Amino acid sequence: MKNKKLGKRNLKRIATLSLSMMMLAGMVMPMSDGIYKKSIVTEAEVKYDGEFTNSGRTYRYKISGSEMTLVSVSGGSGNMSIPSSVSVNGKTYTVTALGDWFGSSQTFSSVNVPNTVKSMGNSVFNSANISDLTVSSKINSIGDWFGAHGKIDKVKCDAKNISKIGEYIFYHNTGAEKIVMGNWLVKYKPSGNVLDLSTSDLSTVNKIKNYCVILSSKVDTLKIGKNEFLAEEILKRGELVNGDIRDIINIYVNGKKVECKSANDTVPDILKKNFDRLDMSMFALNYAKSKAKYVLESLGLKYYGDEAYKVKGKLSANEELRIALEVYEYIVKNYTYDAPNAKGTYLKVFDCHTVTKCQEDSQLYAFLLESAGVEAETVFSGIITPVTPQTQAKELKAHPEAKVWIDGKYLISYAGAHAWNAIKVGGKFYYVDSTEGRQYHTGKNKNDAHKTFMFSNKAIEVGAARFGLDAAHGYMGTHGYPNYSLYGDDKYEKALYAFQNRSTMLKTPDCNDILGDIDMSNYYPDEADKDKLMAFNLLSTDLQNKLLKMKPNKPIEGITLKELQSLTVTYTIGGVQKTVKLSDNRNCLTFDPAKLDVTLDGKVNVADLVMMSNLLSGID
Structure with missing residues (x-):
């Protein structure tokens, strides 16, 4: 030397x-x-x-x-x-x-x-x-x-x-695909389509460097082994270079592919604990689609999935109603509301069976309904303020996140206070709110669990529905017409929220009917509606057919005096005698004949009474 x-x-x-x-x-x-x-x-x-x-x-x-x-x-x-x-x-x-x-x-x-x-x-x-x-x-x-x-x-x-x-x-560094130094993972750039965390050379890793995992667009499979620390670090960090964990389609845990095989299945615990990064992934969406099939089939419904567009609007109104009601009751019964701890999208709620809040409820309801062939949207409320041409610029400057309502009269802030659904049954849109239905279902008034099933804008305006949309709740502003919720346009959100029709955003859904609101109170089905339906069913078939052609609040024509007198019906049920008037002192109908068909099957009979009884009872 x-x-x-x-x-x-x-x-x-x-x-x-x-x-x-x-x-x-x-x-x-x-x-x-x-x-x-x-x-x-x-x-x-x-x-x-x-x-x-x-x-x-x-x-x-x-x-x-x-x-x-x-x-x-x-x-x-x-x-x-x-x-x-x-x-x-x-x-x-x-x-x-x-x-x-x-x-x-x-x-x-x-x-x-x-x-x-x-x-x-x-x-x-x-x-x-x-x-x-x-x-x-x-x-x-x-x-x-x-x-x-x-x-x-x-x-x-x-x-x-x-x-x-x-x-x-x-x-x-373009050399080694994987580099472990001591117990540190410092580089992993898979050359193929698999991000494999289950290999023996990673078994002792208990520290990783930021941005050490470098993905490519072709990585679509994740393998997790016994080193849960490594899996958790990779899943929770979000420091994956170039690629995105949301592109993952297949996941294996300890050599077993994660697949949903029943209506009650959930993802493995290692994924539940670290689901935030997977929440909008193709894996999570595909798992949810598989689970939706089992759930719908367990409810006696058919699963159409990605082919649902072929049947939407083509099923009978009665079948669409049945689907809407079964899924509504499934969500109300099976998921627990806990807004402070509900974090993520409906995929996390569904795939992991976590607690939920209104946003996830509405998204899951829309997802399941569309999977079963029924058109559904999510709707958000917002804080709104009246504006004029003179005040509009000032309000927009004060609230840059806001937009002008479609008619130019209101300023809408998208800080949504509540979320629910607009669904299309029999060619008409109705509102459905499973979150509020759950509050009734789990509270003292269990028999009111269907009050928020298929209602209208009018029900909101008169303050009949408990949404916090009326002025009485203060924080909503002067009045709360809901607007369609807004979603992004990247590939993940488009796939995740495929049910959302973006062309209808900023418009008030055209929900003008309430299922079972026979007496036109603009609220929801109640005992008065049931009484009128019962009284109608006790009339003669001929008189029923005549009345079904008439309009409410119009003078009754084309019937005899005796038939007119028979519109005051007395009957006894459960030991209680009731008298129901189907016409008023002006000889006008006190009900809407079109609302008598509660099952939406084109007929008025005892089946409508059964449906009405279900709507006025709790959810089993």
Whole structure:
């Protein structure tokens, strides 16, 4: 070994100025494949105490006590075995560190860093090409951008006590697909379509570096093994470069593909605990579609899924009503309202069976109804303020998140206070609110659980429905016509909210009917409606047919005096005698004949009484 003592002097060294220098200057850069720019050449000063030669290479060093830091190496390619100790003027120094930029921009067949080395600085092998790198088993600190930008094909590091690893240490390194240093995962860029976290080389990983996982658009499968720490870190961090965890379609846990196989299935616990990143993924959506099939079939309904567009609007009104009611009762009975703890979309509620709130209720209801062939939308309420041409600009400036209502009279803020649904049954739109239905179902007034099933705008206007949409609730402003909820247009939201008709946004849904509101009270079905339906069913068939052709609040024509008198009906039910008047003192009908068909099957008979009784009772 040839040794030359030079004393302290400055080395003007050609270095690569890239993102590494930005990091060293304290600038944190976002990660993306497009961020790297062509490097430029500059001079950087490196102080050293002397130099020596070893195996044909020249090393420069700095000395501190009995320890030596190697600050640079030169001497060509081939195998480089860094010496563990160096003698200078008869004194032996232990090589304990590699300085910043030590072997940067060089090419080596192999590099062996001896076990005496405990720390390696920034950019030690930045832009270097190395076929095989073996790192000290005693290393405990590695600097930023250690092997960035170059090509290192294989890295071996069995160190057990690495306490610090810098940022972006293999950023844009095109070599090894996967690099584990000690118990740290520092790089994983799958070459195929599988992000495999179940392999044995990852079994002991308990620390990972930011942005160490680099996906490509073709990665669609995730495999999770027994190392739950690693899976949780990958799923919860959201620091996946280039790709997106939302593109994952298939997930395997301990070798078993995660699939829904029953109406009561949920995803495995490891996914439940970390579902936030999967919430809008293709995996979560496909799982929900599979579960929807089992749920609908368990309710005696047919699943159409992605083919639902072929039958929407073509099913009978009676069948659409049956679907709407079955799904409404399923959501009300099976999911618990807990707004403070409900976080995520309807996919999380459905796939994990978590608690829910109005937004997830409405989305899940729309998703299931459309899967069964019934058109459904979600509707949000908003804070609204009347404006004039003179005040509009001022209000918009004060509320930049707001939009002008379709007729130009109101300013709408999209801070939604409540969410529910507009569904199309028999060619007409109705409102459905499963969240409010649940409040009744789980409260004292259990028999009111259907009050929010198929109601109208008028019911909201008169304050009959408990939505917090009327002025009495204060925070809603002067009046609360609901508006269709707004969703984004990226590919994930379009897939997740495929049920939402974006062309109808900002419009008030045309919900003008209330199912079972026979006496036209503009509220919801009640005992008075049931009494009128019962009285009608007790009339002669001939008189029924005549009345069905008439309009409410119009003078009755075409019937005999005896028939007119028979419109006051007395009957006894459950030991209670009731008298019901189907006409008033003006000889006008006190009910709407069109509302008598509660089952929407085109007939008025005892089946409508059964349906009405169901609407006025609790949910089993």
